[in-house]
Structures are given as structure tokens and as C-alpha cells.
Amino acid sequence: MRAGRRALQARKFFGDILRGAAIGVAFIIPGFSGGSVAAILGIYGEIVSSVAEIFRNFKKSFRVLFPIAAGMVLGIALLLFPIRWGLANYPVPTVSLFAGLAVGGLPDVFERAKPKGKRLFAFLAALLASALLAFVPAAAHGEDFLYKLGLGGYLLLFGAGFVASGALVVPGISGSMLLLVLGYYTPLVGLITDLIVRGREPLVSLTVLAVAGAGMLLGTFTFSVAMKRLLAFYPRGTYSVILGLILGSAAAVYGPILRTPSPLFASPWYWLVSVLLMALGAGCSFLFGAAAKRSAQSKRDAP
Numbered sequence: 001m002r003a004g005r006r007a008l009q010a011r012k013f014f015g016d017i018l019r020g021a022a023i024g025v026a027f028i029i030p031g032f033s034g035g036s037v038a039a040i041l042g043i044y045g046e047i048v049s050s051v052a053e054i055f056r057n058f059k060k061s062f063r064v065l066f067p068i069a070a071g072m073v074l075g076i077a078l079l080l081f082p083i084r085w086g087l088a089n090y091p092v093p094t095v096s097l098f099a100g101l102a103v104g105g106l107p108d109v110f111e112r113a114k115p116k117g118k119r120l121f122a123f124l125a126a127l128l129a130s131a132l133l134a135f136v137p138a139a140a141h142g143e144d145f146l147y148k149l150g151l152g153g154y155l156l157l158f159g160a161g162f163v164a165s166g167a168l169v170v171p172g173i174s175g176s177m178l179l180l181v182l183g184y185y186t187p188l189v190g191l192i193t194d195l196i197v198r199g200r201e202p203l204v205s206l207t208v209l210a211v212a213g214a215g216m217l218l219g220t221f222t223f224s225v226a227m228k229r230l231l232a233f234y235p236r237g238t239y240s241v242i243l244g245l246i247l248g249s250a251a252a253v254y255g256p257i258l259r260t261p262s263p264l265f266a267s268p269w270y271w272l273v274s275v276l277l278m279a280l281g282a283g284c285s286f287l288f289g290a291a292a293k294r295s296a297q298s299k300r301d302a303p
Helices: 002-028 036-041 045-054 058-089 091-104 107-115 116-133 152-168 173-182 185-197 204-235 235-252 254-258 270-302
Strands: none
Touching: 002 045, 002 058, 002 091, 036 091, 036 235, 045 058, 045 204, 058 185, 058 204, 058 254, 091 254, 091 270, 107 235, 116 235, 152 204, 173 185, 173 254, 185 204, 204 235, 254 270
16 A cells, blocks of 8 residues: 555656656746646646645645756756757747647646636637737847846846746746746846856856846745635636636747748648647647546545
């Protein structure tokens, strides 16, 4: 009995690391939301509750959040450069992989939402708002401006981290997209890249990342408390909004890419690979969701 329980716990632990990696990777790509991936993989409510309860029940929350956070860091560290390369050279196939990840988990989110009546209106409003976000013009900052921040600049950076983390918590709203709109995404990615590859100005770089990270931590806690209450009192309405935000963001992410002409668009192989990668993403999402359901069912059935 104990051996079976330990095996189940080990599978969940390593499964949560993989899910965390998927959430972290989604945060890298403008237009995709880590919260969407969490909802699609069936662990969104668990994450939100754990973050909201972290001061009240630290040990339990830590056990839930640690493997997911470790997976996020691992996913970003391992895939930041390959994904940047893919977005620069083969944007449609790269984005299609993650669009498939979103599509594959939608049936479960739809089952939780069942949008009709007022919930259908909430779904359509969220769908439109999320799709239009891709057309908001980005603020212009120089790529090196983060190395020259004063006190006011650091306060604005903290606020940007707060807003972006709120978007991370709310599925369907991309934290990286909001950072892009606010003008912080490209400079932050460049700063991280220069720190890792060239070791450029480590003290300033780490200070910038610490301030942005502090804003993200506070935002994550604040928005998690709010989302926990919404899920507790208005579960189907909240998931109807989440469903609309996910669909809108998955569609909107293609807009800027398709508006930029590329010689690759003339190749049928380019689109075939894109479709295959979308199918791969959908299959992985479906399998992760099924595994999460089995794990939850096993936990309920355990004596």
C-alpha cells in the first residue's frame, strides 16, 4: 500500500515538473499564457489555491508549488534560446506547437465552463478582448535602457512585473505579451541573454531581475487570492471567461507573424510541419490532462 502511494507521489512530482516546464515556456512566448497552460493541464485551481494559502498553510503549499516552480525555471533555462531561435527563423511552426497545446486542453476547460446565457456573453467578451490585445502598439524603449534605471525606473519596472504576473495568473492573458506592450519584454530577454552569455554588468542585471521578480511575486499572490475567490463563488462564469481568453490568445498570436511576409510561406512543407507540430502539441496537452485526471481520481480513491 505504501509502495503504491510512494510511486503515485513520485509520478505526480515528476509530472508536475514537466507541467511547470510547459508553463515556464509559455511565459517566454508573447501571446501565450502560463495560466492557460496550467488550466489546460488541469492544475490551475491547485496552483491558485496553493499560492493564496502560502502564508496560512506553508508546508502544503510548498509541496504543491516546488516541483511546478522548479519545472518553470528548468523549462525557461533549457528552452529560452531554442525558442527565440525558432521564433526568429520559423515562427509559424514554433507558435503552432503551443497553439496545439492550447487546443488539446480546451475540452476539459469547456466542460468546466459550459458557457450559456450570461456565461456565453462573458465568454465572447473575453474572446474579443484577448484577441484585440495583439493589436495594441508596443511602447518603445531602447534595448539597453534597463542598465540605466533610476529610482522611478525601478518603480515602473516593479509595476510592470506586478501586471505581468497578474496576467500569468489569469489564464489566456499573456504576461510576455503585456511586457511586450509595456516595452519591457525585449530588453529583459536581452538582459538575461547578455548576463548568461557575456556576463554583462552582473550587479545591475541581478538588481533589475530582483526588482522585476519582486513585482511578479507580489502580483502572483494578489491575483491568486482574487482568482481563488472567483473560482469558489463563480466557478462556471470564471471558467467561461478563461475559455474565451485562451481561444482569443491562441488566435491572436498568429496575427503579427502572418502580417510579416516570409519566403517560407510559399513552401508547402513549412505549413505541413506547422500542422504536425500543432497536432503534437494537442496530443501532449490531451495526455497531460488525462494523466492529471487519473492522478486526481487515484488520490480521491486512496484510503
